[in-house]
Amino acid sequence: MRPNEDALLVGGLNVAYGRRRIVQDLTLPPIRRGQVTALIGPNGTGKSTVLKALARVVPSDGDLHFGSADLRQLSPRQRAAMIGYMPQVLPQGTELTALESVIIALKAGGEAGNLERRAVGVVERLGIAELALAPLDRLSGGERQLVSLAQAIARDPAMLFLDEPTSALDLGHVHQVMRLVQASARNGAAVVIVLHDLALAAQWADRTIVLKSARLHSAGAPRDVITPSMLADVYGFAASVEHLGKNLFIVPDRGAPADAPRSLS
Ligand SMILES: Nc1ncnc2c1ncn2[C@@H]1O[C@H](COP(=O)(O)OP(=O)(O)OP(=O)(O)O)[C@@H](O)[C@H]1O
Secondary structure (H helix, E strand, C coil): CCCCCCEEEEEEEEEEECCEEEEEEECCCCEECCCEEEEECCCCCCHHHHHHHHHCCCCCEEEEEECCEEHHHCCHHHHHHHEEEECCCCCCCCCCEHHHHHHHHHHHCCCCCCHHHHHHHHHHHCCCHHHCCCEHHHCCHHHHHHHHHHHHHCCCCCEEEEECCCCCCCHHHHHHHHHHHHHHHHCCCEEEEECCCHHHHHHHCCEEEEEECCEEEEEECHHHHCCHHHHHHHHCCCEEEEEECCEEEEEECCCCCCCCCCCCC
């Protein structure tokens, strides 16, 4: 693959859990700096697995390049400095405070200086300064998600990979987080965000990548990709779709066949 200074290039990606192959020979369109790319698709279709491979938290084969950097060759410290990753399932069983967890995230990337002040700045950006000294295990699900996002963005990484970062958040926090995610992209990060909420993807994403059975189904601007035929083909869901500016309305078809349980892809 030719280096592209402005994009993350993913080619011929293979990921397995033990002997179970999940992703085979997946090539994605360039994931550009400065843009928010939404990764969408049904349950079990491989979105989190792809994100983990990009974040280098699971091993993979294939090409993963960001500019001239081969992501598969990065040391743990280089990886931590370049990549911010927020997992779908948040770690449990830690007595760390929110602030300590952000300081650790800064240290992992080799940051020096007054890390406490930096960490306070990060939690303030997310509006969770009052949680700074709370042990993580005593936070609510949504609060914990906000702290996890603080850890991911703390180093202002060049690549930000977020797995359903708003799934536990209320309406106000959802939009606060999406504004922050968009600002990271506009500051030059390549952002990939797994979302189930297609309206959110339409509102905030510049590009959309659709996975079906761990394969690339389609990609492009949300209004070009989120269409009735995609919903039928990928989700088995009959609906009409209206894009009004950045707002998306999905109206299920009347008389659509009664929902039979659908097997996971
Ligand atoms: N640690 C694991 N070990 C074995 N199989 C796994 C593991 N994690 C995920 N899988 C399997 O890999 C497939 C893809 O899972 P993945 O979590 O990537 O899907 P997803 O698209 O993110 O799903 P969802 O939208 O439900 O979160 C599923 O069949 C799942 O059962």
